[in-house]
Amino acid sequence: MSSVWLPCGNYHENYVIDQGWWQTRVIKGKMILLLAIVFIGIPLFASEYWVGVATMIGYTAMGAMGVQLLIGYTGLITLGHAAFIAVGAYTSTLLVLQFPWPQFLLDWGLAYPISILIGGLVAGIWSVLFGLPCAKVKGFYLILTTMAAQFITVDFVITQYVSQIGGRGQAFSLPPGTIKIGPWIIDSDVKSYYLMAIMLTLIVIIFANLLRSRPGRAWVAIRDNDIAAEALGINIVWYKLIAFFVAGFMGGLAGAFWVSNTAALSPEHFPWFLSLWLVGVILIGGAGSIHGAIFGSIFMVLIMELLQMAVIPISDYYPQLLINFAYLKDSIFGLAICIFLIYEPNGLAYRWWQIKNYFNLWPFSY
């Protein structure tokens, strides 16, 4: 974690303060303000459309967290994370649709929350399965096994077999009322947004706490130099597998959430493009920081929305543009990744860190 220079006059006097969540009162205030904006401000003042966009950002961020853990903190490059999101989504949906839930669980609205957790667990285990080669292979060879995870899981297992369960055809749709948490039925954009905000907050809290405990330090050590880490007594295979599990778990949660947002599910929601998109998100946001994943999601989703808005007026003159917009979008996404990698290789989080430090030390910055 890149440490921030504290404003003048603040000192860390003991370890507890040094490791604290909110190190000064200002930071605490800022975070509470942020939470207030997320939980009260956006749903209250934003229009339905922008709440939908915010939900999309949250979904991307949840998916990107797992990628951030693998790439940014453990140094295991993954190009197949959409597979684990898909596993979570399908597990959760199939549980909701097919599992003979006892009536009292349905009445209490616990079926969907339980299925979210189980979806996360199954995705985590599935992820460990494909993480197993990390015991022996590294670098590019490992990248290719994660790619294999994507193709085997989504294009083969899910499309050919899992989608056939129940004989509904390829696309699943959830009847209204099945996605129910406690007394609330998730059926509107705002409710979906709240579910996203709560899940994302929980994921961030769990992730940040993991990072400042033993596994987190082990992961960072492995990322920085795995041989040195092994020499220090860290069981690197074990911790890499834990990283795969946690990343898959978070991906699975994201997938299970996605079901509530769309109430429909099909293998096309989880193409290889999504895996690469998530990696692009964390690289643009900044690898190796939690808020980097969130910055990246905000940036990428907003850029795409703005592009869409910009294209609509032009399309009066050149209708081909709107028809082929999806392709242009891919192209611009690719170009954005290239430009960021060349000119801003540390991502938005680094820029944010610089700005924050500038104001923390202002006006005497040295």
Add this chain to the structure above:
Amino acid sequence: MELFLMTLVTGLLVGGIYSLVALGWVLIYKCSGVLNLAMGELTLIGAYVTLTFYQMGIPFVLSVLLTLLVGIVLGYMTERIFLDKLIGEPILTVIMLTVGLSFFFKGIIEFLWGTDTRVFTPPIFALKPISIGYLRISPVYLWSFILAIVLLIVFVAFFKYTRWGLSMQATADDETAALSLGVSARFVYAAAWAIAFMSAGVGGALLGNINGVNISVGYLGLLVLPAVVLGGLNSVPGAIVGGIIVGLLENFSGTYLDQYFPGGVKQIMPFAFMAVFLLFRPYGLWGWERIERV
């Protein structure tokens, strides 16, 4: 038995095309250390460019040659504009740059040519299968294989006997030493990318002849990745053998496993086999074992 032989021959012939594309990949990796994930899109570009030339009325062989020229220009430009600035950056950065490039190219291809399947009209190769003994081989496969092998030999000969090829080998072997002997590393990188574009382009054109040209040709180009991993990342013979292994795997699983696992087992098999194979030979067949020190 006949089925077995047919599958074997088809696998070998298709594998030849994969070998050609894999060679381009390995050249980039050997010379500049770039792990290129945009190979599928390079094959796509080749397929569409050849198709466009062919539809303008230029004979097929000439269109392939023109595609080679376009490949040189595009490869040189790609290297100069994007990859030149990232020499010496961490591996993830460079890999992701190629991913970005793949999106960029793919978007442009789809924007320009759409997503419908196009075929080479009029067909270039006769549809009537050639009979050798009791084997019946579609001429597309045979001629593609021959063309692929010819180009493979040309590239390998270029690599082994010409001045430029030797300077590429020198850079691949030891960049600093090559620089001190007056080899221009930047030129070598650009040349490697040009060759990769060329080999992938021709591979794409040939694959496009077999199944028609659409986005899935890009997926076939991705099959090169298991091929190079099976052969070992930095081995030219490995790339050729790996390509043939992938061709065989694909066709054998299509013939024999499809009845048990209907659907896409043909496309998945190379990846699945690769994932398992890596557990036993982490560096492929002939890849260099990296000895790491703290």
